[in-house]
Amino acid sequence: MDWSVILDPFASVQLPLSQWANESMTWLTSNYRSFFQAIKAPVKWALDLVEDGLRDSPQSIIIIVFTLFAWQVANRSTAIITFFGLIAIGLIGAWDPAMTSFAVLVTAVAISVAIGLPLGVLCSRVNFIWALVRPVLDFMQTIPSFTYLVPVILLFGIGNVPGVIVTVFFAIPPLIRLTNLGLREVRADLVEAADAFGATPFKRLWSIEIPLARPTIMTGVNQTVMLSLVMSVIASMISVAGLGRLVLVGISQLDLARASIGGLGIVLLAIIFDRITQGFGFTRRDRGDRGLWEQGPMGWLRGKLRHQN
Amino acid sequence: MTEIMPHQNAIDCQNLWKIFGARADEALVAAKNGEVDKDEALKRFSCVIGVADASFSVAEGEILCIMGLSGSGKSTIIRHVNRLIEPTDGQILIEGRDVMGLNPKELRQLRARKIGMVFQHMALWPHKSIADNVAFGLEVQKTPKGQQRAAAESALEKVGLGGWSDRYPDQLSGGMQQRVGLARAMAADPDILLMDEPFSALDPLIRKDLQDEFLKLSREVKKTTLFITHDLDEAMKMGDRIAIMKDGRIDQTGTPESIVLRPETDYVSRFVSSISTLKYISASEIMTPGKAKSGAPEFGASTPLPVLLAAFTEGAEELAITDGETHLGRISSTDILQAVQTDLKRV
Ligand SMILES: Nc1ncnc2c1ncn2[C@@H]1O[C@H](COP(=O)(O)OP(=O)(O)O)[C@@H](O)[C@H]1O
Ligand SMILES: [Mg+2]
Numbered sequence: 001m002d003w004s005v006i007l008d009p010f011a012s013v014q015l016p017l018s019q020w021a022n023e024s025m026t027w028l029t030s031n032y033r034s035f036f037q038a039i040k041a042p043v044k045w046a047l048d049l050v051e052d053g054l055r056d057s058p059q060s061i062i063i064i065v066f067t068l069f070a071w072q073v074a075n076r077s078t079a080i081i082t083f084f085g086l087i088a089i090g091l092i093g094a095w096d097p098a099m100t101s102f103a104v105l106v107t108a109v110a111i112s113v114a115i116g117l118p119l120g121v122l123c124s125r126v127n128f129i130w131a132l133v134r135p136v137l138d139f140m141q142t143i144p145s146f147t148y149l150v151p152v153i154l155l156f157g158i159g160n161v162p163g164v165i166v167t168v169f170f171a172i173p174p175l176i177r178l179t180n181l182g183l184r185e186v187r188a189d190l191v192e193a194a195d196a197f198g199a200t201p202f203k204r205l206w207s208i209e210i211p212l213a214r215p216t217i218m219t220g221v222n223q224t225v226m227l228s229l230v231m232s233v234i235a236s237m238i239s240v241a242g243l244g245r246l247v248l249v250g251i252s253q254l255d256l257a258r259a260s261i262g263g264l265g266i267v268l269l270a271i272i273f274d275r276i277t278q279g280f281g282f283t284r285r286d287r288g289d290r291g292l293w294e295q296g297p298m299g300w301l302r303g304k305l306r307h308q309n
Numbered sequence: 310m311t312e313i314m315p316h317q318n319a320i321d322c323q324n325l326w327k328i329f330g331a332r333a334d335e336a337l338v339a340a341k342n343g344e345v346d347k348d349e350a351l352k353r354f355s356c357v358i359g360v361a362d363a364s365f366s367v368a369e370g371e372i373l374c375i376m377g378l379s380g381s382g383k384s385t386i387i388r389h390v391n392r393l394i395e396p397t398d399g400q401i402l403i404e405g406r407d408v409m410g411l412n413p414k415e416l417r418q419l420r421a422r423k424i425g426m427v428f429q430h431m432a433l434w435p436h437k438s439i440a441d442n443v444a445f446g447l448e449v450q451k452t453p454k455g456q457q458r459a460a461a462e463s464a465l466e467k468v469g470l471g472g473w474s475d476r477y478p479d480q481l482s483g484g485m486q487q488r489v490g491l492a493r494a495m496a497a498d499p500d501i502l503l504m505d506e507p508f509s510a511l512d513p514l515i516r517k518d519l520q521d522e523f524l525k526l527s528r529e530v531k532k533t534t535l536f537i538t539h540d541l542d543e544a545m546k547m548g549d550r551i552a553i554m555k556d557g558r559i560d561q562t563g564t565p566e567s568i569v570l571r572p573e574t575d576y577v578s579r580f581v582s583s584i585s586t587l588k589y590i591s592a593s594e595i596m597t598p599g600k601a602k603s604g605a606p607e608f609g610a611s612t613p614l615p616v617l618l619a620a621f622t623e624g625a626e627e628l629a630i631t632d633g634e635t636h637l638g639r640i641s642s643t644d645i646l647q648a649v650q651t652d653l654k655r656v
Binding site: 187190194197198199203212283285289 | 391418430438449
């Protein structure tokens with residue numbers, strides 16, 4: 001009797017996992033290629049829109065528009081941070097890659113929010129759906145991010161558009177999780193009170209539950225933004241342009257200068273982007289009892305117009 | 310021909326059962342047959358009996374207090390009235406209409422227009438201003454903005470909070486928050502108020518103020534009120550009638566006087582034993598047969614004891630009890646002293 005099979009079984013007995021993976025991939029690409037290509041189309045459209053806008057505009061106009069935008073949706077200090085942040089990005093010579101990264105980032109975060117928020121809401125309403133989604137999220141969050149670069153390349157190819165898709169995949173789980181959690185944690189008596197006054201389920205969700213879950217949901221948005229930035233370096237391996245590529249090239253050529261320009265650019269972008277997105281989460285009360293369009297430059301303009309009449 | 314209106318209660322609750330748990334149906338049958346009580350139902354069916362065979366009615370404009378200790382099923386009952394929870398068995402009628410027969414839209418209209426609710430822990434929405442909290446019921450009904458604001462402000466005025474419209478709940482004290490809760494319940498001018506221990510979370514002095522103000526307001530607006538409390542004194546003060554609950558059952562329903570003077574179960578009599586009967590005793594309960602001396606001051610049969618006492622302290626030796634014409638009986642100072650003695654002994 002050969003004892004080695006029992007003592008070291010895995011030397012001879014193995015599941016053909018790699019074969020399975022290859023076969024299922026081949027099956028997917030040969031049968032559903034058009035489906036995966038179809039997913040790319042709207043992503044490409046959105047990405048091109050943002051990227052062309054950023055490419056074709058003069059640098060100083062971009063700085064002014066972004067600063068005003070930050071002031072409008074958030075506050076003056078965010079506007080100041082945006083202004084100097086963008087100038088710093090220009091001065092360290094990272095302007096062009098930063099604009100590319102920014103376009104990927106905006107597109108990825110917009111898609112993540114557009115999918116993640118409704119899905120999170122749905123998970124909080126229907127226990128059955130949450131039971132299905134939860135293990136998928138666990139899987140998405142534990143699998144090493146390098147691992148799914150390969151299937152993404154096979155299904156979607158390389159470049160900025162697959163980069164957005166892989167970023168969404170990486171960044172969306174916390175948003176779904178925290179939206180679901182935030183809505184489930186809303187005080188039961190506050191929800192019951194809405195019912196007691198005759199609110200429809202939608203009215204209750206929109207006017208009571210989402211506003212009360214807002215801090216948790218905004219934490220989810222923040223996580224999504226941060227993870228998207230983290231992904232920008234990893235995604236550069238599938239030929240996504242931008243700041244991440246600077247870092248990657250810097251690492252591979254031991255070029256400290258380039259790596260630090262890329263790294264610093266990412267940090268600056270992170271600060272600006274996070275501050276502005278948090279501004280969207282401010283309540284009327286946070287804004288000193290003013291609506292979004294009653295503050296900042298628009299509010300100032302309105303005040304001027306009212307004085308003239 | 311004139312139509313004869315059938316007598317109708319604002320709220321009618323008939324043989325209501327609520328059993329929580331997966332095996333509620335089995336538990337219901339067993340409980341109805343008297344095979345299981347609350348503890349037994351939990352053991353055999355893992356079901357909690359929240360309400361057991363409760364029946365009561367509230368007439369238009371009346372305040373009915375439901376009184377019972379924590380866990381006796383008060384909140385469960387009141388949530389059935391606007392169908393926040395659904396009965397395992399039994400019926401709830403609002404002005405003769407079965408609430409279980411309403412479709413979702415009709416139910417929302419009932420909740421928005423007909424019924425206002427006040428909660429124990431206020432349940433004000435922290436992200437909405439005071440005015441927006443109060444106007445929510447109107448907002449839900451898509452009332453025009455200006456009208457919402459006006460109604461909210463007039464409701465706040467009524468509870469003494471005029472001028473607080475643009476503040477937020479966390480800027481108000483507990484007592485003020487519950488005033489807002491009251492204003493919110495009344496803003497849409499509903500006919501029925503449901504109040505689930507509205508004053509229980511407040512300090513004694515503030516509670517007394519709110520009780521007094523609510524009674525005053527209630528006399529003005531005459532709203533049918535189902536008022537829940539775990540405090541017997543509060544029930545005696547607020548209720549036109551009181552229903553006493555124990556373990557999901559209503560033990561006794563009656564006026565404060567009848568509850569105190571004629572408790573029907575051991576539980577109720579233990580409960581009311583701490584309450585002095587003196588305030589509720591009337592001439593008919595202590596008079597003795599026979600004719601009083603001529604010249605004795607005359608009183609009606611329902612005269613309360615404190616008034617009779619005052620007559621003695623003013624020098625009367627004996628009182629004549631009449632219904633205006635015929636003599637019903639007499640009360641001597643000994644009768645009064647005996648009543649006081651009995652009351653002192655029972656506590
Ligand atoms: N959703 C629920 N699930 C299970 N048991 C419940 C539920 N709500 C209430 N109960 C039980 O029903 C009983 C009555 O509760 P409740 O009506 O809240 O009492 P009260 O308001 O008088 O304090 C209690 O034993 C409570 O534990
Ligand atoms: Mg309760």
